[in-house]
Amino acid sequence: MRWMGVETKQRDFAEFYRRAADECLRAVVVAAGDQDTARELVDEAFARAWARWRTVSRHPAPEAWVVRTALNAGISRWRRRRREVSVPDPAVVNDPSAVGGTSLGLVDPQIMAALLRLPARQRQVVALRLILDLDTARTAEALGIAPGTVMAHLGRAMAALRHDLQPELQQENRS
Amino acid sequence: MNDSELSTAVRESVAGIHAATQVDEIISRGRALRARRRIPAVAGALTVAAGGALAATALLPFGHPTASAGRPAVASPGRTADRPVSARLAAWTVAKQANGDIDVTINQLKDPAGLQATLRADGLPVTVSFSGSLMNASCQGYQAGSTDALRDVAQVHGDDLVIDPSALPAGVGVAIFDEPGAGQPVLSGNVPTHGTPPAHPPAPPLLTALNGPLALGLVDASPQCTG
Numbered sequence: 446m447r448w449m450g451v452e453t454k455q456r457d458f459a460e461f462y463r464r465a466a467d468e469c470l471r472a473v474v475v476a477a478g479d480q481d482t483a484r485e486l487v488d489e490a491f492a493r494a495w496a497r498w499r500t501v502s503r504h505p506a507p508e509a510w511v512v513r514t515a516l517n518a519g520i521s522r523w524r525r526r527r528r529e530v531s532v533p534d535p536a537v538v539n540d541p542s543a544v545g546g547t548s549l550g551l552v553d554p555q556i557m558a559a560l561l562r563l564p565a566r567q568r569q570v571v572a573l574r575l576i577l578d579l580d581t582a583r584t585a586e587a588l589g590i591a592p593g594t595v596m597a598h599l600g601r602a603m604a605a606l607r608h609d610l611q612p613e614l615q616q617e618n619r620s
Numbered sequence: 621m622n623d624s625e626l627s628t629a630v631r632e633s634v635a636g637i638h639a640a641t642q643v644d645e646i647i648s649r650g651r652a653l654r655a656r657r658r659i660p661a662v663a664g665a666l667t668v669a670a671g672g673a674l675a676a677t678a679l680l681p682f683g684h685p686t687a688s689a690g691r692p693a694v695a696s697p698g699r700t701a702d703r704p705v706s707a708r709l710a711a712w713t714v715a716k717q718a719n720g721d722i723d724v725t726i727n728q729l730k731d732p733a734g735l736q737a738t739l740r741a742d743g744l745p746v747t748v749s750f751s752g753s754l755m756n757a758s759c760q761g762y763q764a765g766s767t768d769a770l771r772d773v774a775q776v777h778g779d780d781l782v783i784d785p786s787a788l789p790a791g792v793g794v795a796i797f798d799e800p801g802a803g804q805p806v807l808s809g810n811v812p813t814h815g816t817p818p819a820h821p822p823a824p825p826l827l828t829a830l831n832g833p834l835a836l837g838l839v840d841a842s843p844q845c846t847g
Contacts, residue, residue, distance in 0.1 A: 466639035495650025
């Protein structure tokens with residue numbers, strides 16, 4: 446007789462974490478603009494994913510669930526801290542060096558600066574569409590907005606990034 | 621610069637970032653979160669039970685005629701209010717979801733006949749044994765199966781099983797049983813080295829229930845084995 450094993454919850458989750466953790470972290474870095482905060486938020490989101498793995502494992506895009514949870518946790522955290530001390534809204538920070546953690550050499554400073562100049566929602570769309578590689582429908586579902594709105598945000602974000610980065614990238618190509 | 625080049629540039633701009641937290645640490649935090657979630661939920665359940673509203677169904681296994689006749693569904697993930705009643709107080713619960721999946725939560729290895737009858741009533745060809753033997757002697761393991769086939773049929777999440785009957789190949793059923801050496805936590809994939817040698821080649825232990833490792837496999841369906 447031949448018996449086949451089924452994966453335990455822990456093995457399932459560990460496999461998912463190994464596969465998705467880097468991409469989720471990169472997406473949250475792009476959306477939140479701060480590596481240190483992003484790491485904390487993504488750890489928290491993955492811990493929540495473990496706590497309700499039965500649900501999350503059935504999600505059509507569990508990576509999107511993690512990123513959405515991380516971003517929601519970031520918003521809650523920002524609101525709490527805002528009452529205590531003056532904390533800059535990452536959406537209005539123009540200088541990446543003003544946001545902790547982004548000057549650690551792991552990101553391209555020019556591109557990160559251009560991303561940080563985008564409105565928060567556009568950064569979220571860029572994070573989900575370009576970093577997580579979700580399609581428009583999944584991105585819309587994760588962000589709770591219409592697919593047309595996702596396309597509009599992405600189009601504006603790409604135009605703004607192209608405008609910001611074109612001279613720098615052309616200069617890099619020439620040199 | 622076209623969209624493709626720009627997309628690539630954005631992706632490459634963060635490609636040097638890697639998650640540094642070990643998965644064990646994440647799981648530890650997740651366990652703490654889950655424990656915190658359960659405390660108020662259990663307290664709420666006990667309050668309800670004290671009021672007598674749900675005591676009968678909560679304390680009886682779902683194989684009991686009273687419970688199976690008016691069986692409350694296992695709470696959906698978002699419905700935490702009634703989840704602790706089933707998750708903490710019943711030996712096991714069974715709920716058939718709208719998509720056809722059958723959710724089985726096993727808290728105690730009691731009343732296997734009731735669990736088996738309930739699952740069969742939900743259309744699942746199944747044999748259940750909590751007596752330490754692998755399964756009904758009339759059962760034969762499904763020879764043509766594979767690990768992937770079983771994963772299509774069942775997922776194990778802690779003490780919860782999610783079974784998709786539509787994924788069963790024709791003429792195949794499910795066996796749920798506990799392993800010899802109950803109570804000893806055994807890593808998945810290892811063969812237990814203690815306990816009475818089973819009549820069949822031992823199955824890999826799959827998860828640890830309250831009273832020991834619980835296992836699930838595929839068997840040839842027959843009236844004697846899976847009903």
